[in-house]
Amino acid sequence: MASFRLFDLNPEQEQAVRTTEGPLLILAGAGTGKTRVITARVAYLIAQGVGPDEILAVTFTNKAANEMRERLASMIDPDQARRVTMSTFHALCMRILRQDIERLGYKKNFAIYDEGDTTGLLKKIITRTAAKDEKLDPGVAKAFISKAKNNGWSAPEGEESLVGAVFARYQAELKTLNAVDFDDLLLLAVKLLNEHPDVRTRWTRRYRYLMVDEFQDTNRLQLELVSLLAREPDAPAGTKPNVAVVGDDDQSIYGWRGAEVSNILEFEAHFPDPAVIKLEQNYRSTTAILSTANSLIRNNPRRRPKKLWSATEGGNKVRILQMPDDRQEAEFIAQEIDQRVANEGAKHEDFAILYRMNAQSRSIEQQLRELRIPYRVVGGKSFFDAREVKDFLAYASCLLDPGDDVSLLRIINTPARGIGATLVERATEASIRKGCSVHAMLQDPEFLEELGPRARQSVDAFVGLLDRHETRMCEPLADQAAVLREFIEETGYLADLARTCKTPEEAVKREGKVREMMRWFEENLAREKGGEKGGLRGFLDDMLLRQEKEAEEGEEQQRGVTLITLHAAKGLEYPHVYLVGLEEGLLPHDRSKLEGTVDEERRLLYVGITRARKTLCLSWCRNRVKYGGASPSMMSSFVKELDPAWIEHRNVDEILNAPVAQEAAKARFDRLLAFLDNIPE
DNA sequence: CACTAAGTGTTTTTT
DNA sequence: ACACTTAGTG
Numbered sequence: 001m002a003s004f005r006l007f008d009l010n011p012e013q014e015q016a017v018r019t020t021e022g023p024l025l026i027l028a029g030a031g032t033g034k035t036r037v038i039t040a041r042v043a044y045l046i047a048q049g050v051g052p053d054e055i056l057a058v059t060f061t062n063k064a065a066n067e068m069r070e071r072l073a074s075m076i077d078p079d080q081a082r083r084v085t086m087s088t089f090h091a092l093c094m095r096i097l098r099q100d101i102e103r104l105g106y107k108k109n110f111a112i113y114d115e116g117d118t119t120g121l122l123k124k125i126i127t128r129t130a131a132k133d134e135k136l137d138p139g140v141a142k143a144f145i146s147k148a149k150n151n152g153w154s155a156p157e158g159e160e161s162l163v164g165a166v167f168a169r170y171q172a173e174l175k176t177l178n179a180v181d182f183d184d185l186l187l188l189a190v191k192l193l194n195e196h197p198d199v200r201t202r203w204t205r206r207y208r209y210l211m212v213d214e215f216q217d218t219n220r221l222q223l224e225l226v227s228l229l230a231r232e233p234d235a236p237a238g239t240k241p242n243v244a245v246v247g248d249d250d251q252s253i254y255g256w257r258g259a260e261v262s263n264i265l266e267f268e269a270h271f272p273d274p275a276v277i278k279l280e281q282n283y284r285s286t287t288a289i290l291s292t293a294n295s296l297i298r299n300n301p302r303r304r305p306k307k308l309w310s311a312t313e314g315g316n317k318v319r320i321l322q323m324p325d326d327r328q329e330a331e332f333i334a335q336e337i338d339q340r341v342a343n344e345g346a347k348h349e350d351f352a353i354l355y356r357m358n359a360q361s362r363s364i365e366q367q368l369r370e371l372r373i374p375y376r377v378v379g380g381k382s383f384f385d386a387r388e389v390k391d392f393l394a395y396a397s398c399l400l401d402p403g404d405d406v407s408l409l410r411i412i413n414t415p416a417r418g419i420g421a422t423l424v425e426r427a428t429e430a431s432i433r434k435g436c437s438v439h440a441m442l443q444d445p446e447f448l449e450e451l452g453p454r455a456r457q458s459v460d461a462f463v464g465l466l467d468r469h470e471t472r473m474c475e476p477l478a479d480q481a482a483v484l485r486e487f488i489e490e491t492g493y494l495a496d497l498a499r500t501c502k503t504p505e506e507a508v509k510r511e512g513k514v515r516e517m518m519r520w521f522e523e524n525l526a527r528e529k530g531g532e533k534g535g536l537r538g539f540l541d542d543m544l545l546r547q548e549k550e551a552e553e554g555e556e557q558q559r560g561v562t563l564i565t566l567h568a569a570k571g572l573e574y575p576h577v578y579l580v581g582l583e584e585g586l587l588p589h590d591r592s593k594l595e596g597t598v599d600e601e602r603r604l605l606y607v608g609i610t611r612a613r614k615t616l617c618l619s620w621c622r623n624r625v626k627y628g629g630a631s632p633s634m635m636s637s638f639v640k641e642l643d644p645a646w647i648e649h650r651n652v653d654e655i656l657n658a659p660v661a662q663e664a665a666k667a668r669f670d671r672l673l674a675f676l677d678n679i680p681e
Numbered sequence: 682c683a684c685t686a687a688g689t690g691t692t693t694t695t696t
Numbered sequence: 697a698c699a700c701t702t703a704g705t706g
Contacts, residue, residue, distance in 0.1 A: 061695065090696045114696085182696045217695095257694065357692055362697095379694080413682095420682050567693045589692055604693080627691065628697045 009033075009040060016277045017041045020048065020209070022240035023274035025267045028248055029308045030293070030610035031284030031573065038211060038246055039071045042084055045209055046076060052083035056207040056229070059088055060214050064571070068213075085207070089222050090182060093189035097180070100199050104188055111179040112541070116390055117406040118142060118181050124409070124428055125169050129162065141166050149183035150219045150258040152190070176435070177405065186221040190228065197233040204232045208242060215247030215267075219258040223270060230271075243271055249304055250297050253567055253604050255597060265302060282308045282610075284573055286315020288646040289616050293609040295643035300599050308610070318609075320639060321619040322651040325630070326363050326581070329621050332652070333578050334367040337561060340576070341373075343667045348374050352562040352574035354608045356587045360580065361563045363625075374560030379568045388497055388510045392517045393543060395488060399473050400536045402466055403437035412438075415496030418458035423451070439463070465490060473536065480535045481522045488514070566608045577612035579605075582620040583633040605638050 006014055013033060016026045017040045028034040038057065046052055059065045065086045073081040085092070094112070102108055113121065122138045122145075145167050157168065174180060180188060193200040210230055212218065218226070230241035245267065252261040267274060282290055290308045297303070323329040333353060340346045353364055361377055368375045391414055397407035409428070413419045431441040441447050442463050448456060469487040472478055488494070494514065498507040524539045562574065566587075581587060588601035609616060620635050 088696070112696090185696075254694080256692085359691090359697095416683075418682080422682090565693065586692095591692065600693095625697080 006040070006044070009037070010281055012277055012279050012281070013037050013040070016244075016279070017044045019244075019275045019277070020045055020050075021242060023242075023267075023271035024244040025215075025264070025271075025274050025276045026244065026246040026279065027264075027276065027304055027306060028246050028279040029282060029306050030248065030251060030607070031282040032279035032308070033283055034213075034246055034279070035068060035071060037279070038213060039068060039075060041211065041244065042072055043075045046080060046084075050209060052080045053085070054206070054208040055084045055211070056092070056209070057084065057086045057211040058092060058213065058226070059086070060217055062088055062091070064088075064213060065091075089225065090185050093185040093225070096189045096192065096199075096203065097185065100192055100196070101188065103196050103199065104192055106175065106180070106188075107178045109178070109537070111177070111401075111404065112185070113174070113179050113181045113406065115182075116410075117179075120406045120409060121173065121177075122166065122170060124405075125166055125173065127425070128429065129166050129169055136162055136166065141170075145170060146183050147258065149187045150221055152187070152221055152224065154187075154191075177403075183221075186225060190221055190224050193225070193228040200228060200233050203229055210241070210243045212243070212245045213247075215245035216249050216252040216261055216264045217247070217254050217259045218263045219260055220263075223260070223263045227270065240273070241271065248306075250300070250306065250603055251570060251607050253570065253600060253607060255600050256595075261302070265304065278304075278306060280306055280308055282310050284613050285310060285610060286614060287313055288315040288317055289609060289612050291646045292318045292616070292642050293606055295646075296602060296609065296638060296641050297606045299641050300602055302599070316615050317648045318642070318646055319615075319617045320582075320642075320647055320649050321617060321655070322635070322649070323619055323621045324652060325623040326360070326621050326625055327367075328652065329580055329619050330364040330367040331370075332655070333364065333580070333617075333619070334371050334373060337368075338371050338373060339668070342671050346576065348560045349562070350575040351578070352564060352569065352572075352576070352611065353578045353580060354564060354566050354569050354611065355580050356566055356589060356604070357581075358565060364563060364580070368561060375563055376560050378562060378564040388513050389517060391493065392488070392514050393540065395491070395493070396484060396521070396536060397540060398439075398466060399470055399484065399487060400540065402439040402470060405431070405438045408438055411491075412462065415492055417462060418454065419462060423455055423459075439466070481518070481525055484521065484536075485518060488518075566604045569611050570607050573611050573613055575613045576615045577608070577617070579608045579616065579618045581624070582618050582636040582639055583624065584636050585633060586624070587636055587638065602638060602641075605636075 006017065009017060010033075013036070016024070016037050020041075026034075026037065028037065042055055042057060045055055057065075057068060059068065065088055069081065069084075069086045072084065072086070075081075087095075097106075097110070098108065101110060119138050119142060122141050126136050126138060126141060141163055144163050148167065154171070174184070193203065207229060210226065212226055226243060226245075230243045231239065235241075245264070247264045249261055249264050252259060252264070255261065263270070267276075285293075285308075287310050290310055294307055297306075321329075321332070323332065337348070337351050340351075341348060355361065355364075358379065365375065365377065391411060394407040394410040397404045398411060402408060405428075409424065412424060427438050427441050427447065430444075430447055431438045434441065434444075436444075442459050448459065451459065465487075469483055469490075472483045473480060494511055497510050497514070520543075521536075521539050524542060525535050564572070566579075582605075587605060588598045592598050592601045618639070620639070621633060623630050624633050625631075
């Protein structure tokens with residue numbers, strides 16, 4: 001039977017695994033074996049006779065869900081592991097909605113709008129709604145609407161403010177388009193469960209044991225969803241739901257996007273009388289690193305007191321370096337990594353450089369390149385953000401459904417085919433007036449009547465092109481991949497893409513992305529042969545809830561030193577960590593002072609510190625190039641909070657004048673000799 | 682309608 | 697510094 005071993009766990013972990021009934025709050029500090037506990041707990045539940053399909057584990061990212069799934073599959077019978085639901089909040093909501101969204105007046109095959117689609121739609125609505133002298137940035141509107149939805153507010157009726165009116169209109173239009181945005185997935189699922197007790201009962205009976213990972217990152221809607229799924233609608237008072245949440249309030253760094261630390265801080269208010277278990281034994285870092293982290297986080301008010309400890313004593317002191325400027329900071333780190341790889345037998349992958357802002361990676365990248373040190377930058381722009389990838393997906397969406405206005409508008413004049421902004425504007429406006437799609441409007445005789453001969457011809461050609469391929473795509477035995485390829489070919493998209501690139505290399509890269517998408521589509525078709533999910537629809541859905549692919553590609557990315565933001569580093573660990581830019585104004589960021597979120601910045605630094613396993617080096621610069629010009633900086637006030645007992649301060653001169661250890665010098669010389677021996681004739 | 686020049690606003694990121 | 701948007705010209 002189950003081959004997992006409870007005795008591999010420490011007493012607290014074991015307690016967390018064995019507590020299966022009733023609400024449970026697991027406060028899992030950084031590096032305390034959180035994922036192990038979650039998976040072990042699922043395995044234990046199954047061993048106790050709970051059906052695998054009665055267990056639901058929710059995470060935030062697909063990556064986390066996949067990791068958990070793999071981990072579980074290696075612990076228990078893979079067939080059973082597969083039956084456990086492990087998914088993100090959004091994927092779970094999608095499943096709930098796919099079954100019963102008709103109750104909310106949407107059609108079952110609703111589309112999911114991503115960031116770009118959403119902004120596009122909002123732009124359209126704003127131009128239509130705003131008076132001549134009114135202005136509203138689509139980004140601002142988007143943020144407002146997202147915040148509103150995550151607070152559980154629905155669109156206001158009879159709202160007078162522009163942003164309110166845009167919100168109402170946006171929501172109405174999404175519904176006509178039979179589309180939902182990411183926030184709607186949560187909002188509508190909660191609405192569905194709230195308003196339809198029979199639906200809710202079905203899900204509460206399906207899942208009898210819930211687990212939520214990274215609970216400190218949940219927002220209001222997510223908490224409500226968990227509450228709704230945890231209890232049957234007519235549960236008698238005093239029924240204790242089996243909800244186990246895992247999280248660490250000290251690692252709550254997503255308040256700015258709606259996460260409510262109060263969800264974990266006031267867990268008892270939402271799920272009365274829970275078991276509370278603290279995991280404080282850290283298996284990752286040295287005592288020096290943990291003590292430094294502890295001393296920092298102690299300064300936060302509003303937290304559940306925790307103190308990480310490690311069974312292994314000591315470790316190198318945490319270094320704090322003062323540098324003249326950011327260029328020298330980068331140069332020093334690059335040189336030191338080079339030396340440590342040569343002298344200490346460390347690998348490039350053992351090092352990570354952590355920073356507050358993506359912009360900081362530039363100078364570091366430069367220096368690493370200079371020394372030919374391999375590196376990879378995590379985050380930044382995603383594959384899916386690339387213009388050509390979005391264009392490709394828009395073309396594909398139009399083929400599936402020409403009534404998809406957002407996609408149609410994206411590619412209607414890409415490449416330029418004589419359908420300019422004014423013409424598009426008129427068509428959109430008319431389509432809203434008539435309540436039809438833009439595509440339908442382009443075929444409306446009345447509308448076409450008003451166009452000049454040139455415009456008329458451009459529109460006809462475009463509609464013809466689209467319809468011809470759409471028809472072929474719908475044929476039952478169509479080779480969908482071929483149809484899509486020929487469609488893209490006929491639009492002359494690739495040629496246009498190449499033309500607008502400055503360098504040939506850039507063109508090759510961009511074209512490569514389009515071909516990559518094409519390949520994915522073909523793979524997807526092959527995989528889903530005979531499946532109920534229609535080829536193109538299935539593919540587009542897949543691309544939307546897409547990070548799996550992205551994570552896969554990302555993992556395989558070339559090896560080397562990792563460059564990563566503090567936010568993106570959460571959940572990861574590295575033997576050697578350099579944390580750069582510890583300056584007042586950067587960390588804590590100036591803006592956090594205005595917004596009163598300095599505590600969150602402190603947690604951010606705490607997260608950064610606790611990523612390090614063996615050595616940690618913090619650095620700050622007297623001068624930093626900011627927005628072009630150089631600006632003088634002060635050491636971050638956080639540094640003064642760190643326990644001096646585990647720290648050594650250094651500045652450049654002290655480092656440069658330090659004698660090179662003889663061993664190190666010899667190792668370096670040997671490496672040089674080996675290198676020379678290996679040079680081919 | 683397409684292209685170029687001046688102007689703007691600069692955290693963090695997932696689904 | 698720089699990427700991205702907006703205004704103005706051919």
